[in-house]
Amino acid sequence: KSPIRGDSVVVIGLGRFGTAVAESLIRLGHEVLGIDENAETVQRWSDRLTHVVQADSTSSEALRQLGVKDFGRAVVGIGSDIEASVLTVLALEEVGVTDIWAKATSAKHGSILERTGAHHVVYPEAAMGERVAHLVTGKMMDFLEFDDGFAIAKTGAPREAIGKTLSESELRTKYGVTVVGLKRTRNDFTYAKADTIVEGGDILIVSGTTERVEKFAALP
Numbered sequence: 027k028s029p030i031r032g033d034s035v036v037v038i039g040l041g042r043f044g045t046a047v048a049e050s051l052i053r054l055g056h057e058v059l060g061i062d063e064n065a066e067t068v069q070r071w072s073d074r075l076t077h078v079v080q081a082d083s084t085s086s087e088a089l090r091q092l093g094v095k096d097f098g099r100a101v102v103g104i105g106s107d108i109e110a111s112v113l114t115v116l117a118l119e120e121v122g123v124t125d126i127w128a129k130a131t132s133a134k135h136g137s138i139l140e141r142t143g144a145h146h147v148v149y150p151e152a153a154m155g156e157r158v159a160h161l162v163t164g165k166m167m168d169f170l171e172f173d174d175g176f177a178i179a180k181t182g183a184p185r186e187a188i189g190k191t192l193s194e195s196e197l198r199t200k201y202g203v204t205v206v207g208l209k210r211t212r213n214d215f216t217y218a219k220a221d222t223i224v225e226g227g228d229i230l231i232v233s234g235t236t237e238r239v240e241k242f243a244a245l246p
């Protein structure tokens with residue numbers, strides 16, 4: 027599928043976060059215009075993104091000249107320089123970008139960004155910190171929580187489920203979680219079915235409310 031103009035994204039601030047976003051977008055088939063004020067950074071990324079330009083993103087005039095308004099979305103990855111981050115969001119808003127995403131390094135930074143006109147504020151460090159807390163304290167191998175208190179986790183199978191089918195072990199009735207997928211050593215993930223027999227060493231993908239998923243993953 028060839029990308030259309032509306033699928034193009036401007037990524038501003040090619041630090042660790044911005045470049046991770048930009049590289050993933052490229053892999054997903056989108057066109058990416060990268061903007062950074064640092065000449066060396068621009069040079070380093072010039073052949074990896076669709077276009078990379080050196081500019082001060084706090085200047086709405088510079089953004090206008092680059093045609094940033096024609097891009098459907100913008101992601102602001104500037105983190106350490108809060109002033110530049112906020113002024114960039116303002117400038118994007120001023121030139122008329124209708125979908126602005128911005129990274130915040132603290133709750134205060136985030137609330138300023140929201141009031142400045144960012145449509146989505148993300149907290150990569152807080153989100154990752156929370157995720158790692160779940161991973162280090164239990165036997166979860168991955169954890170993803172959605173806004174509304176619903177979560178999905180990758181975790182080892184509890185002892186009581188081993189040797190039984192999913193319908194026999196009644197995990198949904200007992201623990202309120204749904205097993206969506208299952209991975210056996212050296213195999214790919216498969217969808218869980220009622221007659222799937224869980225073996226020792228199997229890895230489960232379970233979904234449910236955050237609290238229930240946490241309790242389930244803590245079972246021996």
Ligand code: ADP
Nearest residue numbers: 039040041042043062063064082083105106110
């Ligand atoms: P990370 O923590 O994800 O690496 P940083 O905040 O360290 O993020 O990276 C910010 C990037 O944004 C740097 O490459 C920096 O050159 C760039 N940047 C900072 N201010 C501006 C600005 N006014 N215009 C364009 N790029 C900027």
